[in-house]
Amino acid sequence: FTKLEVLAEFPGGFQKWFDFDKANFDFNYLSQHLGDTVHHFQDSIIVKFIVARNGTICNIKVQTGNPILTEPTLKLLKLSPNWRPGLNGGRQLNSYRTLRLDVLIDKKENVRAIKHYTTSYFRDND
DSSP states (O other): OOOOSBOOBOTTOHHHHHHHHHHHSOHHHHHHHHOSSOOEEEEEEEEEEEEOTTSOEEEEEEEEEOGGGHHHHHHHHHHOOOOBOEEETTEEEOEEEEEEEEEEEETTTTEEEEEOOTTOEEEOOO
16 A cells, blocks of 8 residues: 555654664675775665565665665665554555665765655655
8 A cells, every 4th residue: 555544654753763774774884885995975775665564574676776775775674673554444554665765974084874854764655
């Protein structure tokens, strides 16, 4: 389902998601694959996935974004705890969610971050 009365949500809401992504995103993988000549990296990836009625995440598909972010993003979503599934008419249903991750690595300033913009987190399924 794409339109629900209550959308599927990470347990604890978007702030808890931001805590989770910051703690679990594999920045080491990304740094290793950027190589020694790249000192500043900032890019994004958008993925769409299903939150099953039991709260698990499945059918993760990259919609757009830098391919180097695919592996750590898939790993992050697979590490995710079960979600609160979407509801319609009081029934738990499988539903799509869309996520944008904006990643920043600045080796000179020793910064590794998931940036949180107004377009971040789980968007309507556009």
